[in-house]
Amino acid sequence: MNPVRITFGVALALYAASGAAQPAPDRNPRISLILNGLFADYGSDAPADVPGVLLGPETEPAPEGFAIGESEFVAEANVDDQWHAFGTIAFENEDGETVVAVEEAYINSLDLPAGLALKAGRFLSELGYQNRIHAHAWDFVDRPLAYRALLANGLRDDGVQLRWVAPTDLFVELGAEALRGAGFPGGGEDRGGVNSWTGFVHVGGDAGVEGSWRLGLSRLRTDADLRATGEEDGSETFIFTGDSDVSVVDFVYKWAQDGNPARRNFVLNAELLLRREDGTLDFDGAAPASSAYEGRQTGWYVQGVYQPVPRWRGGLRYDRLAADNTVAAPDPAFDTLADDDAAQRWSAMVDFSNSEFSRLRFQYTRDESRPADEADDQFFLQYIVSIGAHPAHQF
Numbered sequence: 473m474n475p476v477r478i479t480f481g482v483a484l485a486l487y488a489a490s491g492a493a494q495p496a497p498d499r500n501p502r503i504s505l506i507l508n509g510l511f512a513d514y515g516s517d518a519p520a521d522v523p524g525v526l527l528g529p530e531t532e533p534a535p536e537g538f539a540i541g542e543s544e545f546v547a548e549a550n551v552d553d554q555w556h557a558f559g560t561i562a563f564e565n566e567d568g569e570t571v572v573a574v575e576e577a578y579i580n581s582l583d584l585p586a587g588l589a590l591k592a593g594r595f596l597s598e599l600g601y602q603n604r605i606h607a608h609a610w611d612f613v614d615r616p617l618a619y620r621a622l623l624a625n626g627l628r629d630d631g632v633q634l635r636w637v638a639p640t641d642l643f644v645e646l647g648a649e650a651l652r653g654a655g656f657p658g659g660g661e662d663r664g665g666v667n668s669w670t671g672f673v674h675v676g677g678d679a680g681v682e683g684s685w686r687l688g689l690s691r692l693r694t695d696a697d698l699r700a701t702g703e704e705d706g707s708e709t710f711i712f713t714g715d716s717d718v719s720v721v722d723f724v725y726k727w728a729q730d731g732n733p734a735r736r737n738f739v740l741n742a743e744l745l746l747r748r749e750d751g752t753l754d755f756d757g758a759a760p761a762s763s764a765y766e767g768r769q770t771g772w773y774v775q776g777v778y779q780p781v782p783r784w785r786g787g788l789r790y791d792r793l794a795a796d797n798t799v800a801a802p803d804p805a806f807d808t809l810a811d812d813d814a815a816q817r818w819s820a821m822v823d824f825s826n827s828e829f830s831r832l833r834f835q836y837t838r839d840e841s842r843p844a845d846e847a848d849d850q851f852f853l854q855y856i857v858s859i860g861a862h863p864a865h866q867f
Contacts, residue, residue, distance in 0.1 A: 504860035508541035524795025528624030528656035618771025629655035714751010763801030815841035
């Protein structure tokens with residue numbers, strides 16, 4: 473029997489069919505606390521903005537010096553023989569203050585027929601690959617540049633998701649989500665009803681004796697109604713009203729020696745994100761301005777993480793973002809959107825996990841998301857620890 477099919481293929485299919493990471497058959501809740509601490513050092517006084525992009529909320533880089541990263545309180549359990557429940561409360565650091573937010577709170581089905589699975593509540597969307605991964609499970613300290621710029625670090629919204637897994641040897645999954653539309657790049661006023669839709673297709677399988685892969689295609693269609701972005705003090709704010717579409721192509725390949733990822737393994741992951749926005753952009757500042765706006769942004773990354781021996785890993789990531797926007801009004805207020813300089817970063821990390829419940833990480837990033845003469849050398853030290861029972865992570 474192929475050992476990798478047990479490690480990756482069957483685990484992937486079981487998760488997709490159940491809508492959760494193999495919940496236990498009893499109703500005893502599994503409760504855990506994830507602690508995330510960070511030390512950051514930047515070469516410049518202010519970390520870079522991203523040229524050609526209006527950043528969404530919660531996209532500020534980690535503060536310089538010691539800080540608490542995103543920590544989580546997690547509880548999950550079977551409700552009965554038909555439903556499973558999952559909830560995550562996140563403790564986030566925003567401008568030196570701790571903010572408590574409900575990151576996820578949903579129920580999902582356990583026993584729908586014909587390979588169907590239903591999820592309802594607040595959840596991380598299946599848009600792309602990394603979007604659904606919680607912060608404590610990231611392979612690097614931060615999200616890829618494209619996620620930060622185009623999705624405000626990740627799409628999370630209230631709604632319902634339906635998925636179907638085909639009864640075939642090749643893993644084939646189709647799904648769709650109907651969402652409130654409050655999550656960036658949607659948002660703004662008048663969020664009643666359904667304002668965002670996503671659709672996704674996943675195919676995957678084994679690659680030889682020791683490998684496994686998955687290819688995904690997904691798309692978000694949403695609208696924004698007076699979506700505000702800009703300076704935190706409100707002195708300069710850009711307000712967008714219109715349509716926003718994000719298309720994502722993602723790929724992940726996993727290799728494990730003898731089918732056992734605990735010994736030696738390698739993970740290759742890449743994504744391409746395309747965002748298209750059409751509507752009206754208003755500038756609320758010292759000299760207000762308004763213009764028709766067409767935003768065209770493309771971002772991608774590729775990363776590899778290798779574990780040569782148990783407990784030690786090393787990783788490299790390259791990410792890039794480019795914008796080609798059209799603003800009808802020749803007003804200086806919109807100059808930031810006319811900047812077509814490509815933003816790029818190189819990141820290298822090494823981490824050590826004394827057990828499955830703790831991880832220490834060092835990361836270096838060369839950030840060139842501003843002009844070359846303002847390239848920034850960034851250094852990070854991070855710890856992540858888990859207390860209590862935590863559900864298994866997805867493929």
